[in-house]
Amino acid sequence: xxxxxxxxxxxxxxxxxxxxxxxxxxxxxxxxxxxxxxxxxxxxxxxxxxxxxxxxxxxxxxxxxxxxxxxxxxxxxxxxxxxxxxxxxxxxxxxxxxxxxxxxxxxxxxxxxxxxxxxxxxxxxxxxxxxxxxxxxxxxxxxxxxxxxxxxxxxxxxxxxxxxxxxxxxxxxxxxxxxxxxxxxxxxxxxxxxxxxxxxxxxxxxxxxxxxxxxxxxxxxxxxxxxxxxxxxxxxxxxxxxxxxxxxxxxxxxxxxxxxxxxxxxxxxxxxxxxxxxxxxxxxxxxxxxxxxxxxxxxxxxxxxxxxxxxxxxxxxxxxxxxxxxxxxxxxxxxxx
Amino acid sequence: xxxxxxxxxxxxxxxxxxxxxxxxxxxxxxxxxxxxxxxxxxxxxxxxxxxxxxxxxxxxxxxxxxxxxxxxxxxxxxxxxxxxxxxxxxxxxxxxxxxxxxxxxxxxxxxxxxxxxxxxxxxxxxxxxxxxxxxxxxxxxxxxxxxxxxxxxxxxxxxxxxxxxxxxxxxxxxxxxxxxxxxxxxxxxxxxxxxxxxxxxxxxxxxxxxxxxxxxxxxxxxxxxxxxxxxxxxxxxxxxxxxxxxxxxxxxxxxxxxxxxxxxxxxxxxxxxxxxxxxxxxxxxxxxxxxxxxxxxxxxxxxxxxxxxxxxxxxxxxxxxxxxxxxxxxxxxxxxx
DNA sequence: CTGTTAGCGCTTTCAG
DNA sequence: CTGAAAGCGCTAACAG
Numbered sequence: 001x002x003x004x005x006x007x008x009x010x011x012x013x014x015x016x017x018x019x020x021x022x023x024x025x026x027x028x029x030x031x032x033x034x035x036x037x038x039x040x041x042x043x044x045x046x047x048x049x050x051x052x053x054x055x056x057x058x059x060x061x062x063x064x065x066x067x068x069x070x071x072x073x074x075x076x077x078x079x080x081x082x083x084x085x086x087x088x089x090x091x092x093x094x095x096x097x098x099x100x101x102x103x104x105x106x107x108x109x110x111x112x113x114x115x116x117x118x119x120x121x122x123x124x125x126x127x128x129x130x131x132x133x134x135x136x137x138x139x140x141x142x143x144x145x146x147x148x149x150x151x152x153x154x155x156x157x158x159x160x161x162x163x164x165x166x167x168x169x170x171x172x173x174x175x176x177x178x179x180x181x182x183x184x185x186x187x188x189x190x191x192x193x194x195x196x197x198x199x200x201x202x203x204x205x206x207x208x209x210x211x212x213x214x215x216x217x218x219x220x221x222x223x224x225x226x227x228x229x230x231x232x233x234x235x236x237x238x239x240x241x242x243x244x245x246x247x248x249x250x251x252x253x254x255x256x257x258x259x260x261x262x263x264x265x266x267x268x269x270x271x272x273x274x275x276x277x278x279x280x281x282x283x284x285x286x287x288x289x290x291x292x293x294x295x296x297x298x299x300x301x302x303x304x305x306x307x308x309x310x311x312x313x314x315x316x317x318x319x320x321x322x323x324x325x326x327x328x329x330x331x332x333x334x335x336x337x
Numbered sequence: 338x339x340x341x342x343x344x345x346x347x348x349x350x351x352x353x354x355x356x357x358x359x360x361x362x363x364x365x366x367x368x369x370x371x372x373x374x375x376x377x378x379x380x381x382x383x384x385x386x387x388x389x390x391x392x393x394x395x396x397x398x399x400x401x402x403x404x405x406x407x408x409x410x411x412x413x414x415x416x417x418x419x420x421x422x423x424x425x426x427x428x429x430x431x432x433x434x435x436x437x438x439x440x441x442x443x444x445x446x447x448x449x450x451x452x453x454x455x456x457x458x459x460x461x462x463x464x465x466x467x468x469x470x471x472x473x474x475x476x477x478x479x480x481x482x483x484x485x486x487x488x489x490x491x492x493x494x495x496x497x498x499x500x501x502x503x504x505x506x507x508x509x510x511x512x513x514x515x516x517x518x519x520x521x522x523x524x525x526x527x528x529x530x531x532x533x534x535x536x537x538x539x540x541x542x543x544x545x546x547x548x549x550x551x552x553x554x555x556x557x558x559x560x561x562x563x564x565x566x567x568x569x570x571x572x573x574x575x576x577x578x579x580x581x582x583x584x585x586x587x588x589x590x591x592x593x594x595x596x597x598x599x600x601x602x603x604x605x606x607x608x609x610x611x612x613x614x615x616x617x618x619x620x621x622x623x624x625x626x627x628x629x630x631x632x633x634x635x636x637x638x639x640x641x642x643x644x645x646x647x648x649x650x651x652x653x654x655x656x657x658x659x660x661x662x663x664x665x666x667x668x669x670x671x672x673x674x
Numbered sequence: 675c676t677g678t679t680a681g682c683g684c685t686t687t688c689a690g
Numbered sequence: 691c692t693g694a695a696a697g698c699g700c701t702a703a704c705a706g
Contacts, residue, residue, distance in 0.1 A: 003698090004699060050396065054684090054700075054701095055699080055702080088437050092439025117383050119434075285589075353685080384684070387684090392684050678706100680701100682702105686695100687696085690691105
């Protein structure tokens with residue numbers, strides 16, 4: 001393991017100069033610079049990041065808070081994988097690594113805050129695991145640049161990224177309306193979750209705009225999971241007045257709904273048209289394929305990386321980033337597909 | 338940011354003693370130990386990991402090599418998410434963090450090896466992305482403890498974890514045989530991949546054991562993806578002599594196969610029974626549900642963590658770990674489900 | 675443009 | 691059981 005001192009000696013310069021070659025190349029004589037670089041390559045010199053971090057307080061690492069406690073649902077959402085990869089890619093393009101924070105049992109007292117401090121993390125990205133851990137608020141307040149994914153985090157150095165849930169829901173309802181449906185119900189996410197609430201709002205807004213009535217019996221709450229969607233659809237089917245279309249606020253629930261409809265001996269989309277939300281992989285694999293509102297998953301990662309790096313570089317917290325959603329039409333709303 | 342010096346001063350002891358309290362508590366007087374710990378908590382002292390790493394060469398970080406280049410398929414496999422979480426959890430239980438390595442553009446020259454050295458990573462886990470990057474071999478040879486997931490890595494400080502692909506395939510074939518099927522075909526993974534080759538071998542072995550003939554026209558190669566499974570099944574259906582069961586070496590391909598069968602106007606499992614491999618989430622969401630060979634996804638992570646930590650602690654490379662698979666029966670092989 | 679000099683915060687002999 | 695002292699490898703003023 002060659003050190004900077006060794007490399008300096010070999011080149012007949014001081015360690016400081018070598019350091020400059022790597023951190024502020026412009027300021028050092030071109031000839032020496034080349035020589036140092038050449039020699040560095042030759043002896044396989046690599047600056048030691050721990051030493052650098054110790055001296056500069058910059059680690060070039062961003063922490064990822066992702067509570068994957070198996071007792072909570074949510075951690076399996078296929079969604080996260082793409083976000084994660086997008087994030088990793090975008091961060092690495094900017095010279096940062098991603099450190100997956102683990103609370104190693106000591107869930108107790110602000111494990112995340114501590115990890116951030118111990119490791120000199122430059123920033124943090126938090127994936128919403130659907131729970132509200134008070135220590136996360138403290139993390140955001142601790143001053144590290146923080147970006148929430150689908151989780152509203154605010155502060156002088158904190159912001160968040162989310163999808164246009166309202167707009168997406170409106171897109172879904174409008175699409176069903178254009179397909180001639182008029183009795184449009186919805187299966188919502190849990191009312192206390194942000195996406196759940198926002199998608200319901202979008203549904204209502206678009207209904208109003210279209211001049212369709214708001215029918216309370218057409219709004220059933222689900223849980224974002226398969227079984228919840230299944231149960232909710234059964235309730236909708238049991239009512240006297242059956243909807244001819246349902247906007248389901250999450251694809252997994254939509255799959256559950258699809259099954260419930262089939263069990264009732266009805267057909268999709270002939271009897272009931274369905275539009276989901278998320279565009280998870282399964283959506284394309286079902287038959288009929290699931291029409292859905294696609295979220296820009298990779299965009300989440302990119303936007304988060306941009307925001308956190310900007311704040312690391314001293315910028316104020318950028319405003320929340322609302323990513324556009326888009327309608328993907330498949331068989332569940334279109335007999336021809 | 339309290340430092341060790343400050344804490345020492347406050348306690349009226351030397352920094353060395355404080356250091357001992359955290360690294361070798363047994364050796365320090367109980368009273369002082371308690372006092373130091375109390376004061377540490379009070380002023381919020383946390384040992385700085387960079388300084389520690391600089392002094393000890395141990396970072397308590399394990400690197401994750403996961404080539405998610407979008408030009409390659411495979412990175413999306415839902416499989417990985419569970420492995421990743423299992424790995425993270427198991428590592429953190431042992432006091433290690435997971436650093437997601439990114440080759441930040443410089444795919445070029447051994448980016449991984451360099452990252453490992455720069456960051457003093459204690460070990461590395463590599464997820465097979467289906468390609469054979471020569472730099473990974475060099476990584477394994479560079480001496481860091483290495484564990485491959487589904488990728489045979491060998492060396493004095495390298496080992497790997499994989500599923501019992503042969504046994505799983507045999508399980509699948511036996512199950513179909515027990516269900517009364519005799520014309521059992523298979524859709525394989527690419528022959529050059531290890532799981533692809535092994536599952537085919539298992540299929541053949543079990544056929545022999547059962548006294549069923551090996552019929553070349555019943556072996557069609559797929560690509561582990563939806564479209565490959567679809568195409569392969571169409572080829573099987575186009576033949577004069579149709580199989581009454583198919584062992585599909587991957588769930589995604591099985592979904593494609595399911596669609597191809599439906600398009601041909603045939604029914605699963607009545608006309609053709611299907612068994613997949615992996616037990617990805619979709620398997621349970623299809624209708625009929627997909628009978629499949631489940632891999633122990635979380636077990637991958639745990640086994641990898643165990644192996645890498647053992648080697649970090651000086652153990653020799655443990656032998657490859659072959660995880661058992663298990664049959665999950667659903668509707669695609671069982672009319673009653 | 676370059677070298678000298680102090681650290682960054684912690685660990686680790688080596689004495690005592 | 692404890693303290694003093696010497697680094698780990700790098701950066702950052704400050705002179706020159």
